[in-house]
Amino acid sequence: MSDVTWFADKKNKLRRVMQHAQHRAAGNREVVVTLTSYPPRIGTVWHSVRSIFGQSYLPDRIVLYLAKSDFPNREKDLPQSLLDMLWHDFEIRWVDEDLKPHKKYYWAFKDFRDSLVVTIDDDLVYRKTMIQELVEAFPKHPDAIIASRSHLIMFNEDGSIKPYDQWIYEAPYYHPALVGIPSMRLFATTGAGTLFDPSLFPELTFDIDLIKRHCLAADDVWLKAVETIAGIPVVAATNEQLLEYVPGTQDVALCHVNTESGGNDVIMGSLFGELEERGLLPAPFAQLVQDQSLDCLLS
Template identity: 30%
Template structure:
């Protein structure tokens, strides 16, 4: 986290934490036909309640928020998280340990539902979900994301290193190799991903630490357009002390994203 982000993060966290638990189950709020799906790791269990609170306080709330955790964490939930469970937010336990669980289990449990994924170390603006859904109404068959990168290839058709995949600044924009970035939130319409999405042996072989790349490959294989939203808004606010453990250290700084995307391209003959 950058030093200049600390004051806003601290203020937002205090504001969210001050909302009484009884006020989070907002039955009067307009409900969108959407499942918000996410996962977490042991080092973030003490802070993820802030993410969940921001999701429960959306201007138009989802019909369900599901946090998928590894089975071994069942006995280690802090009260700050467990007390938030209500008719909207629930925690489900699975054996899978990789980050892919944030989506694949919801795809299986709710095959006809719109599923929106997000990250567990951020606090989301109150209109975050509404803005994604508004674009879904305009492009009902597209994967919609607030943040994207454009996958780059060399002149020989070989994938370029990840640091050459430029962050996309254009809004309401689509391209074949536009890749959703999970932290901004990604909306998946029903049946928008290829059936291989559930092939655990394959995604653990090709993209063990890069669920964003796996899901991009699966949308591309299904012929589903990816589109950056028309109104991305401000970026989500990082939670203080949430980056002690992060996939960014291997996927970006050690160019793990490049190696895993290369594995996908070779297996599926993308290039």
């Protein structure tokens, strides 16, 4: 490590310590950033973590959840670039069950029930104001999910939901009037930076059998289903919706299957079908997320 890098690291750690102390003194609710990763991306995940260390509003801690089956030798299987970042406010937690992308929230919602959890992905670099935007929006909408990026569900004339690839992706970017409006019709893409109050989520959230049966690779769909059952709307925190990817990470991205190949439509049909059959959804999903009041904002 060069003298310049060493100094920058020490300066960053001092800033983190000072801001954490300010949060405690102000009585702020703890903010925990959580993410997961797996072998193809573990060598580059440090880019995402570093962008969180550079936030204008620093989280009180970052937790990286990894499956033991992915890294049988634990820390010995991890790159030094990641290990060098571990400190009192950044830790790795090992889990027995490989729930794929669900690992970024599943145990965090249990481990940090009284905190605010911000989920991120391992293939993105985050703009400096991301967490600040989420935290500032939360007091205005304490019973909602606060999202950095969201899509708008679109409907056919008969009231049925259009295919996922016909929704308005990153809708607040094109329609800024949607920012700050709670709606069941908004669909949060949770890896872009999404703030959750875990205490809002019912026990159904942790139904591993349902997750595995229908949507192991589609955590956003599962969370939207649970939010709909619990009546939790989504709020767009900003109209800045565009993503900055870590170079070289998109060859194995889930979006190629879930969105570009119609996977989300198949998953939603299967999942919502069972939820309706079992009476867990009080009405068809399309009815529960209808919100025509947003149509006037699409200009």
